[in-house]
Amino acid sequence: MHSRPPGKIGQPVIRVDQLGIAYETRQGLVHAVREVSFEIHRGETLGLVGESGCGKSTVAYGLVNYLGRNGRIVRGEIQFQGQSLVGRSEEELRRLRGDQISMVFQDPMTSLNPVMPVGEQMAEVLTVHRAMPKDEARTRCLEMLRRVYMPDPAKVLERYPHQISGGQQQRVVIAMALLNNPALLVMDEPTTALDVTVEAAVLDLIADLRRDFDTAILFISHNLGVIARVSNRVGVMYAGELVELAAVDELFADPRHPYTQGLLRCLPRLGRSKASSLLHPIRGRVPAPDRLPPGCVFEPRCDYARQACRAERPALRALRPGHHTRCLFSDEIDAAAWAPPADEGRPAVADSRPAAAGGDPPAPILNVAGLKTYYRHPSASPLGVLGLGQTDYVKAVDNVSFAVPKGRTLGIVGESGCGKSTLIKTLIGLESPSGGRADFIGFDINRRVSQRDLAIIRELQMVFQNPDATMNPSYTVGQQIERPLRRFKIVPPAQVHAEVVRLLRAVKLDEHYYDRFPRQLSGGEKQRIGIARAFAGRPDLVLCDEPVSALDVSVQAAVLNLLMEIQREQNTTMLFISHDLSVVRFLSDDVAVMYLGQIVEIGPAEAIYAPPYHPYTESLLAAVPIPDPTVEQEPIRLEGSVPSPLHPPSGCRFHTRCPRRNLLPAGGQICETTEPPWQEAGGGHRLYCHIPLETLRGLAPVVKAQA
C-alpha cells in the first residue's frame, strides 16, 4: 500500500556520536562507555548486545541522563529529533522523557506503583501530562491494554500490580510507555525476567508495535536469541565500546569482529546434541574499565591478535555500507577457518551413553516413583474444603516418576512454577515428600537431609543457581572446598590441601585462588568453586539447579564444558534443571518436561526435540529465542500464565492453555474431564497426552533451519 521505504526517510530519531560516559570514583574518572556512535530511524529497532558490564545499560541511561550523581557524559553528542540532549537542563529532559522518550526496564515492578490500581497509574500519564478528562483517559488506557493483547483489560485496570502476573505487568509497563506515543522507546532487558513462553509473546508484541507506531526502539539484551528476533540492526558492545554494528541478518551470518564470532561460538544451539558439540568459550575475561589494555580492548582475549593490535586502538570503521567493525583485520579474518586452540580440551565429546543402540542402559541409580511434594496452603479458608482433604495443598510436585541410569544426565525443563526446583529440593532432602517413593542406589531418600546418613549426603550433592548465596563470605575459597573433604573424610587430613588444589585445577583455576575470598571472584569463578565443592566428595549424583542461568554466555560455555568434563571423568550422574532449552539439549542425555508439578513428556534428548511432541513441549520449542535470524519457528504462543497449583485444572492440567486440543474430536472435551494416558513413542520416549501419537507425528517440526 505504501511506497515509502520504512524508516530510512529523513533524519534519524536519535543520533549518538562518539559518546563517552564516565563515572567519578575515588580512583578517579572511570570511563564506562567510549566512542559509541549509532543512529536509529523511525520504525527501526537497534539491538545492543553484550555481556554484563560492557556498558549497554550505561548507554541507555546516558541518552536520558539518568546516570546518577557520579556519572556524566564526558564526550560526544546525542542528537534527538534534531536537537542536542547533552547539556540540557534537568527540567527540559524531564519534559522530554514524559513526552517523547519512554523507557521499559527489566523488572516491571520498578516502574509500577504497588499501592495504586493499574488503571489509575496508567490514566495519570494522560490526566496529569495532557490534562485529559478522566473518563477519556480511561477509554484510552483500555484501548492501549487491548493493543498489547492484555486478556480481560477492563478487569486489569481495577487490579493492583501484584494481582497480575509478571508477563501482564510487563505488558502494562509497555502500554504505559506507549500511551504518550513516544518517538523513542528504550527497552533494557524487558523480557529477561519472564518465562520463555511469555517472553515470546512480549517480543511479538514489540515487533507489532514498532510497525504500527513507527517508534524507534533501542533494545538492550544479553541474549543473542532475543536480539535476533526483534532487531533490524544490531550493535555488539565489549568493554564499553561498540565493536560491531550491522544489519541483523548480516551480523549473524557473517560476523566480522573476533568478539562477535567468539560470542556466537559460545552458544549451545538447539540443533546440536550432547554428543556432537563442545562449546568454545572465549578465554580470559572482560577487562575492568579502569585497567584497559593500551591497544584494542579485545586484544588480550583475541585469537588473531598481532603486534599492531597492541599498539593502537582501532576505530569503528565501515567494512561496507551498513556494516561497521572495530578491528584492524576484519577483512582478513575468516571465521569459518577458526579452530579451537590446542589447550581448550578435546575437540569432541564422546557420547556418555555406554552403547549407541541396542545396548542395555546401566541399572538406574535413582528411582523415583509417584513422588509428591505438597505444601500446606497457609490461609485455608473455611470454604476451601475440597474432596477428601480438610486443607488446601499446593501440589508443587505431583506424582512424578522417572529413573536415571548411572553416568547419564537427565535435564528437566519447564516454565517457572512448574515444580522443577521443588523436585530437586525434595530429592536432596530440603523438603519432605508427601507421598511416593524415591530411592538412590537402593537407599530410601524420603527423609530430610538432617536425618540422612552421612554416606548418602556425600553421594548426593547440589550445584545452586546463585553461587553468591551459597558461599560463606568470610571463608576463603580453600576453606569452602576443604569443608566437605574433611567432613566426609574423603582424603586423610594431611592431604586435604593437595586435594583442594587438585579440585581447583579440575575447575580450571590455579592454586592462588586458595586464599581468596568469594568477593574477590567473578560470577563464573564463584560458580566454578560451587562445582568444585559439589564434586569434592566424588558424589554419585549431582543435582544442578539452573547453574548457568546467572552467568554470561562466554562464562556459561566454560562452566557447561567443565560440568561435562568432570561428569565424564568421574562418571557422575546428573539432574540438570534449566529453563533454557538449548542448554538442556546440550548437556542432557534424557529430558523431562514438567508442567504444573507433573512430567508431561520424558525421553532421550533427541526424541524430545523432534516430533512427536507433547503440545506443551511444542509450545516451549516454538517460543525459545534462537540466535539465528534465518531460523523459522512455528508461531505457536501459549495463552495466559500457568494456572495455580492450588487448584490445578481437571483432566489434563495443560488443557486450559493447550494449542492442540482442537485436534481431538469435540474440541478436546476429553482433556477437561479425563487424565491423559501415558503413550509410549518408543526408545523410552513417553508422552502424557490424549492426542494419538500418529496425529502428533504428523505435525511439522517447530524449528525450521534454512539449508
Place this chain on the structure above:
Amino acid sequence: MLVKDYMTRHPILIEPRKHVTDAQRVMTEAGIRHLPVVGDGKRLLGLVTRQRLAIQPHQLASLDVWEITRYLADLTVADVMVKGPDLHTISPDATLEEAADVMIRHKISGLPVVEAPGNIVVGILTETDLLIELQDLLGAVDAGWRVVMRVPDRPGEFRKLVRAIGDKGWGIMAMGSVRTPKDPKHWDLILKVRWCGREELLDVLRGIPDQEIVDLRETRPPAAGPAAG
C-alpha cells in the same frame, strides 16, 4: 487512505521559548519545511515554516545595525510561529482528500496532524505525502502498462473495460478516473495493467466499443519475463 496512514509519525518538534536561530538550524539540518511548536504533552501551539523565518524588510527598516543584532537575539520561536486562526490542522482519521482540500484552500504546504482532546501532535502531513499517495494510486512504483482510456459519460463503460482485462486473467494494479479536462461528456480512466504483453493488451483495448485509447506506455519495464511484476 486516511491521514494516519500517510503522515510522518514522530515529527521533529520545538518549544516556543527556543530561539529562532535554533528553529532555523533544526530545519536546515533535518531538511524539513514545517516545524510544529508544542507545549507540555505535545500540545500544538503553532507552526514554524520557512517563510516565517524570512524577516520582513519593514520590520527592520527603522533599526540600526546594533539594534538588529539585539532584535534577532531576542527573537523566539513564539514570536515568529504561525498561530491562532492562521494555524490549520487535520485529524489523523480524516481522509487525504479532506487534508488536500485544507491545503489547497489556504495555499499551505503542510499540516500538523493533531488528536482532538488537547490538540496533541501525532504527526505531520505535507505535500510530499500527498504526492506519495498519488504515486501509489497510479501504481507508479510497480512495473506494468499505464493505460489511459477516454470513455463516454454513461453507466457501464467502466465495467466493459475491467471485464475485458479481467477475462484475460491480467492484473489491474491501480486505477483512477477523472472527468476529461474541458470535455464534460467524457471520462478519462487510468489503469495500471500487468501480466500481459503490449500487443495483446492493445488488441483487447481496441476491441472495446466506444472507448478510445488516449495513451499507452510501459513504466519501469521488468528485467525479464512478463510475470516479473
